[in-house]
């Protein structure tokens with residue numbers, strides 16, 4: 001007898017790092033953009049009250065009637081239940097978004113009253129699962145309930161790093177947090193891919209004319225050499241934990257694309273960062 005089994009084709013990916021400014025939102029939106037350009041249906045879920053993914057796709061967070069706040073609150077006793085489909089908006093790049101705004105801050109204390117709180121986002125995503133090829137979750141710079149929910153809901157975790165002085169310390173903390181979550185929640189959280197944001201050789205975060213002039217800056221060149229050695233050591237350390245490690249260079253187009261409410265795939269795909277994210281999106285499609 002022939003039994004038809006529907007295989008779920010969806011891939012859910014969370015972008016995480018407990019520090020702000022490491023490139024979570026930028027990576028999430030730009031990878032989403034290249035996936036859309038390859039003909040995939042992509043939903044970005046914004047669980048950061050700062051709502052940079054929402055505004056980065058051209059949606060004003062202050063204009064929302066329904067947001068991720070309502071979805072989390074809908075899981076609390078006495079609140080109206082809605083589905084994620086009621087919350088999703090289309091954006092001009094073709095990426096769909098389940099948007100958020102600052103209201104989301106108010107939902108977190110309620111989550112602590114719910115026993116199965118780590119699995120709330122998994123449940124919230126269920127009605128969207130047969131509509132998309134990819135769901136990408138952008139998380140806040142913390143290790144609070146929203147990030148834990150993102151990690152538990154996803155099949156893969158992408159961790160973003162910048163060149164901050166405390167980057168190495170951050171790496172060990174993060175790995176400890178991942179194993180703690182594994183123990184507490186019982187879900188396997190595998191850090192699959194690391195993205196090294198603004199990872200330029202020689203001159204951190206500068207390109208073109210800025211890089212040229214920075215060579216003549218007052219800063220002692222031995223300091224710069226020391227910094228480069230630290231950055232290379234850090235990169236080697238990251239490679240011990242992650243199978244896939246991709247640097248993304250600084251591109252001024254990233255900021256301009258954000259202002260235009262578009263991912264780099266749709267704004268400046270040939271920019272240095274655009275090319276890097278295009279390669280990462282191809283790698284992700286092999287998962």
Ligand SMILES: Nc1ncnc2c1ncn2[C@@H]1O[C@H](COP(=O)(O)OP(=O)(O)O)[C@@H](O)[C@H]1O
Pocket residue numbers: 019020021022023024025026027052141160197198248249250251252254255258273
């Ligand atoms: N490759 C890049 N080139 C230039 N600017 C970048 C790049 N990646 C990120 N940025 C900028 O760095 C800042 C922090 O990035 P963001 O993705 O918002 O970090 P996070 O979401 O981790 O807080 C943003 O202003 C963004 O425009």
Ligand SMILES: [Mg+2]
Pocket residue numbers: 024025026048052053138139140
């Ligand atoms: Mg962000």
